[in-house]
Amino acid sequence: MAGKTPKEAADNFVFFIKETLSCISDHFVSAYQQSKKLYKVYYEPYAKVTAKSGDNYLLSVTQIFRAIPHPEQEGQFKAKTQEYSYRLLGGPKENTEILAYHWHPHDPGVKFPHLHLKDSPRIHYPTSRVCLEDFVRLLIRDFQIKPRLKDEEWKEILDRNKKAFEKMATWKVQNP
């Protein structure tokens, strides 16, 4: 995911996000370069995903990252996640949120990565850092969201992208 310029590193990171999300949605991903180093990737409008039962859900994914000099590869840059939010909603209204994985250390609320669940309001369940690939896998496995790709394809993408992410991550995902 490294790049020769900050923009190249950002483009590479956005590609991974796009590819991971393409396992369950054909919705386009929006990206914005707020400054030379700060980038924001998000869904707007939220992406519709469908379960095998036919139930529809909405997906909101927001990833904020910086392109920084690579600490180990001189002249290279890498993406460093600054904040994230991965949410699953039962409908178009915000109060239909079923679960949300958050990490927003620079904003109000708790500073550690956490999980919100619809059935236990105001509780911030501490989590490890959660990567997008694990969130998508959770949706396919436990919420029975229909993948767009063949099983061998989406599994290969999620495995490959998670490995790439873990290789570059400054602080690691704690696998179960």
Next chain:
Amino acid sequence: MPAKKRKTVQVKWVTKGEFTSMVDTRARRVLGISGRQFITRWKNGQYRKLDADTCPGAVELAILAPLPRKKSGRKNSKRGRR
């Protein structure tokens, strides 16, 4: 035999104007106010107790919005030092 075609998804790189419009849309949907009002109220410290459960979507709005870094609505925020 044609090459195998993967179902690709597009990335839309948005302009500053499009991003500002998105923040406005999001603020109206989540809080019922404009994006500009949200940023003003943030500057005035009205969202120090912003909570994802009492207002789902608000945290996401806060991390998306181009909030000021040196004058955050939250005391002792690290945002000013980033």
